[in-house]
Amino acid sequence: MYQNLIAPQIADALKRLQLSHREIIKLAQQADLTKILTLFSDQSAAIDQLQQRVEQADNWDELRDLITQFKFASLSKAKLSKAADDYQRKTHELIKNANHKMKTDWGKLVAGYFTWNEQDNVALMRAAKDRIEKLVTVVKTFRLAYKQAKQRRHLMQFIDIEHAAYDILNDQSDQAQQVRHRLQDQYYEIMTDEYQDNNRLQDAILNKISSRDHGNRFMVGDVKQSIYRFRLADPTMFIKKQAQYRQADNDDELITLSENFRSAENIDAFANLIFEQTMDSQVGEVDYTGKSKLKFGAAYYPTDLKADVSLIVYRTKSSTAAGSNDDSELADDQIEDSDSGQAEIIAQKIRTLVDGQSRIYDKHLAEMRPVTYGDIAIISPTHNNELTLSDVFGKYGIPAEITGAKSYFKTTEIQIMMSLLAVIDNPFQDIPLVAVLRSPIVGLDENQLAYLRINRNTGNYYQAVLDFYRGFSSIKPNDYATRIYQKINRFMSQLRHFKDVAQQDGLVALIWDIYNQTGYLDYVGGMPAGLQRQTNLHALYDRAADYEKNGFKGLFQFVKFIQRMQDRDNDLANTNPTTSENTVHVMTIHGSKGLQFPVVFLNDVGKHFNMQDTTGKYVLNDHWGIGISYFDNQTREFRSPLQRQAILDITKNAGLSEEMRKLYVAMTRAEQQLYLIAKVKGEKTGDDRQLIEHWQGLTNAGQLVLPVAVRNAAKSYLDWIGPAVSRHPGVLAQFGDSLGTDVLADNRASFKIDFYDDDRITKESGRQADNQLSPNEFIDQLTQKKRRLSSRPKRPFPG
Template identity: 25%
Template sequence: MSKVLEGLNQEQKLAVTTTEGPLLVIAGAGTGKTTVITRRIAYLIEKKLAKPSEILALTFTEKAAGEMEERVDILVPYGYIDTWISTFHAFGNRVLQENAIDLGLPPDFKVLTRPAQILFFQQNLFAFDLDYYRPLANPTKFIEAMLTFISRCKDEDISPQQYLRYVRKLKNRSLRNSKLSVSQYSRALRPLRGLQSAKSKITKEERKELEIETKRQEELGKMYQKYEDLKSAAGLVDFGDQVALTLRLFRTRPKILKAYREKFKYILVDEFQDTNWAQNEIVKILAKPKNNICVVADDDQSIYRFRGAAISNVLDFKKTYPKAKIVTLVENYRSIQPILDSAYRLIQHNNPDRLEVREKINKKLLAIRPETGLPPKEIFAETSSEEADLVAEEIKRLTEYSLRTTAKTEDKKAIVGGRLAVDKLQYKDIAILVRTNAQADSFLRSLNMKGIPHKFVGSSGLYEQPEIRTLIAFLVSLADFESSLQLYTLATSEIYTLPMEDAIAAASFAKRKGKNLHWVFSKINELEPELEISEKGKEIIKNINEDLIVMLEIARKENVGKVLFEFLKKTVYLSHLDQEESIEAEVKIQSIARFFDKIREFMTLSNNNSIRSFVEWLEVMRMAGDDPATVEFDPETDAVNVMTIHSAKGLEFQVVFLVNLVSDQFPSRQRSEIIPLPDSLIKETLPSGDFHMQEERRLFYVGTTRAQDSLYYTWARDMGGKRIKKVSPFVLEALDKTVSEAQLKKLEPLERISLFEGAGEQKEQVRAEPQVIKLSQAAIDDYQTCAYKYRYVHVLRLPILRHHAVIYGAALHEAVAAFYKAKMASRKMSLIQLRTVFENAWISEGFLSAEHEERRLLEGKKVLEEFWRREKDSKDIPTFVEKEFRFGLGDTLIRGRFDRVDVKGKKVRVIDFKSTENRNQETLAKDAAKSIQLKVYALAYLKSQKIIPEFVGIYDLETGLVGGYKPTKELLTKTEKEIVETAKNIRENLKEDKFPANPKYFGRVPACTYCAYNSICPFSLTRK
């Protein structure tokens, strides 16, 4: 039997080995759906039914796509250079990049993120013919709603032309038929405000309201069309376009569609229940004519669908492929049976809008694990803060024991989930799942008070993290001296720690005098005795004043990113966090890195990179609802996971606490769409029941099925409002009760006081050893240069402003790659087009001055002109450009991207593009011989294609010179050993969370001299 099939049950084997025709896999929670998909891919490759590049695997999230890739890497025993495992949006973007010219897009088109989309719309707001949706008192009021409306149209495969045709049809019907009833019109235009009449005729007043509503719909249609026109003219696409334009391309370019159909012999779709109508259409059109398509779905875990259309695409799949084979996975490898029984009792309340009822199949999950265990426990508290304290207390108890044994004991304290606890339970095995980000605060506080290591993973909430609030306060304090609140936030932050009594006194004085806090701080020594500030407070305020003066001077010349980075250096805040060596500090660093990503995004969009401009942009983004995610989930960090249920999808934990389970919070209150799509335009099958209640119940089901061994339902009757709260109906449904029998737990006064015992004394934190080490050639090079630098870049992901040489080289690389891709597609790129790609890739970051940047930009254009003249008439066409590769070395995965590969028969040349200072071929060849990147390229090609390249080298874009060498088998064997040894060392360093500072020397010069972190690194040799 194939190793790929080892350990699979009969249904899983059937799903993996069914290789002809359409296949629907209905996979319940914990039944191994990802295992089935990845084993199926490996099976198709092993049986030589398809090459890796001939399998298209699509999923819903980047996290799921990454996990799928990683598992396939482990299963497939050799490397490969072209895979198509991605989200729908990433797939669409790749197709658009390969065929941009056929859609009238520039080769370097930009994808608008949501914030960029909002900014683009705002900048063009008065180019739209808007009335109702652009109230002059608040012109930006409906921007977010209009963009959501456009996104929904694209999800439903509705073009602007289709929407306008629909509105015209309604107008014509209304004008022709004076007897049109309100109920008839209401069905077409949903919702009509205040019109519920069932009369056969409508009054003049009602007709006027109908005309107003039609006008609003027409306004939306014209707005949608104008938005598309403006976006197209600017060479931009949004996330919706990545699917909508790909679908249009396949429908209007039969030759291109034929090429992709021939390319993909097999199509797999994960989380099929969460795909929208347009995504489903792409899959159907690509699968023809052989229809070798496998979709994996579980309607009970659909938590992202429009109006709860959880089974719409699954029903459409059965309609499209009536002879499709159906495999149902019900053997659960994750949870004990009592947890599964609770989940099943709960989800049956969504009947009849479930596949189990519609298709008459059995979806009751059966635990494979032999342990019996206990049903979910209940914790019922007086107040929400006591609920959080009780959860923290229970976690403290649990972490003294383990869950993995079936021995008996009389010691009830040592039993968790019905089993004796022997080995210590790790913090990372525990999750507190909340419905919203805001609910996490009280639990984070209680965990902190107990000294329990923890981390918060939210789908939003970055701007509300204390460290980010501090950075925003600093930027606003520089941009607006009238903002007393932000200066107060900055002064009392952990950077300055101004005593609270001094801060309050200064703020109160400013208010009494009608002055801002900046004025008070600037005259702090002149205001006594009227304002009394401690000596410590005066010293801190003096430091604040001095820092702001210095930063203001820097801000006159530098962009917002540079100013913020200099502030972090001057206040040694980053250095302090780096040396703290705690999970909390690490999370703060990662949050700061994400904030710098937002700054970088702003700088790519705006022509004005000043602090004031950024602050204004950030305010617009926040008002429009932009709220980035906090840190990513890291399974290797031993800390209690506090996260939203949405963030927990696809994860599992030994112990799960579902918290704040009260009515009005879970289920949450329904929020109606501000600009809904008319029902008659919706193509999906909508549920017959209360779709909001059903979706909330599915979310509760997802939370419940994350638990492996022990599950807690917790709530409090006093959540801070005026009314006493009732337990969530979902708890009663899951436990099959009409009323909760949980006893109210109250903390006695001394117990409440003792909760503060040991506050801030977090337990020693250990990073779990990663199962797989993932490395790029850059990561290998960084580690070999200095292990401590590797820690900064790849573990902490510490934010830095990129060096101007990196910006320059990246922009050149982007332009050169675009030129070669056009050449590969038999298209000529003009010099103007080449320069445009270069300019669009340019980022104003890291330059010494505006003059320096301008000269560097001009230099780049000259380099490209010489490149264009050298290459425009060359018959030498690359085989691959920017082609991804990946291969495994034991438990180490290496991934990267070839810049250029030329294949002529069995002769292969691998080229790396560089902008160097080498002015002769000899020194270029020496640099190539030292390059770890070229060695990894050669090894990657050997692993994936079983061929050692004849030549690997560097193409100097400045001079046109190429320098390199012919790699030998001995060299690549040595390189492989070096990589394995490097990965082994990294694994040990990660396990111990200790990376040595061992900078390489270039001659007599240490690597510290060129390191971007030398100003904050405590071991930097540049300080000695």
């Protein structure tokens, strides 16, 4: 276990220490910080000695003593002089942050592997083994009981069907062998597409029904696009066959298709620039060399096609700076958060492309034409920021189709409808009631809501509404109270009616009656992204119908069902409206697989990876098994055996490899233009040049592939992309060469790095506002939207 799992982790940690010291030493030299230069130069020499002694250690306890007894020098020994200038002070702060991160990362290695001596480790592993054996017994017992429960109800999950198929094919009975032989004789050839996404069970089934020598299997795939690990897809199967089929002494054949017929030459060149430095068998599980690299094959593009590639770095403000004035609201032109900032940048770029009639090549027309919204795709790592994109695009007048959004319950129209359904079920709920009263369905403003509460400042809010409603006729009302009463009277009448419908006709009839009585369905159609909002409300009706078809009844149960989904952070995918093709496509990386678009924005490449698989009390790996945090009943503390930490690191590496392949999939969706949008914390990365120099410091001057330690330490796509682009000749010419490297001197990729901050976003937003539609153009757009809506089939009122 040590040689295969633990030793590589120690080597990576020591390599990261040296890289960090090299970066700090370089910063100290540039800022003429002599004391810091001496301090870290001496410490770097000590780390070299430590590495040699670690390699020579004879046993675990000796190794543990070497690692745990290594002490970092204190920065207090190299204090900044009072005469230091601003540049030296800023550099000192960068060094302080880098030193803190370096010591924190080293501390994680020590805590993960070297808390216990050899004797304690052996005792802990034995105790954990007993606990795991009991856990295995419990899981097997539960699996059997669960299987029997499904059999009693005549139910099967998809995984059950797969296992049942394999069990039949693998059975040695005469009947089972007849089935297997019949299937083997039935298929002349078995073709498997997207083979890199198969799991071992699926592959075993296909092997069982193929010919006796498996000579009739034909598999097509690209292991660099294996991104379904969460479905147990195992790219190592593909990699193993690739290696076997290359050998001369076998009858199998490997056909390599390197040409990319999708993308323009510069898109291929930029993808190769990134992945030839970042992807190999250690990170990505694929050596990105030779025939694995993209080869330009789309010769139909014009030779003078301008295929733009941009890395856009958005410097966010710190949370303390952004929130320094807690009592004031955000100004209208102030960026709300980093997600909004990125969405603003994308929206501004899209408007610039479309309004400026940027030209792309249409391979169907075989000519250049202006870009349209339908040519553009926004691809994000997750669904989380799609609600923000929808809101910002609405502000900029950009039509968008959001595929499978995970923000259905967060949309305004659905939240208002769910609040109304909750109030119909039980009006004595303050938050849903106020949400409905404040909504367009009733239309009270904040002052009117406060007026109702002032008349009864204790008890629940519905009682205050009732007191006002019932006592209105006995008071001498003023004009203000009369206007409030008119709205409350209509609401109370509708509420009584809705309660009757819910009791007599059911949930589905209630929802459609709400749309008819309140006009809310028509109202949202006039809002930004109105067609999407109307589609969301139609989807709520459809989902309520499915709920009742499955035997569930009652408004109360439906509201509780939705609340439980939200409490568990579950969501329902947005339903896409039936619109023209001229809409921007918004989707995740997984959703984009198999698609291609002339213009692609890869959003949020600075977002940290989801490492949820490595944060629990146990960690599972389909090759190495399970590692647990052992709870000591006597000391009442959790202790982690070496197996858990080792399996955790292996699982983390597998997760990073999958993220690497996801980045490859995302970048290769682009045909002609590619924009990568990343956010960084402005105050922690120095100025633009210092950020580039930081990336350069993570590379080896004479080696093309980035150090394994750097790639394994990545927390986002930007942590790979930044160092990979930092040594390109164009970047060196713009920002300088802190390494003296020429490893990419002949690279032909063309791209630019563009830096944004909140001030620039605000200025660009002002320019966009100058280009807003005229009143006549706005009315024309509304007329066209009304025509589209009127052409849709009407949903009949349920009887």
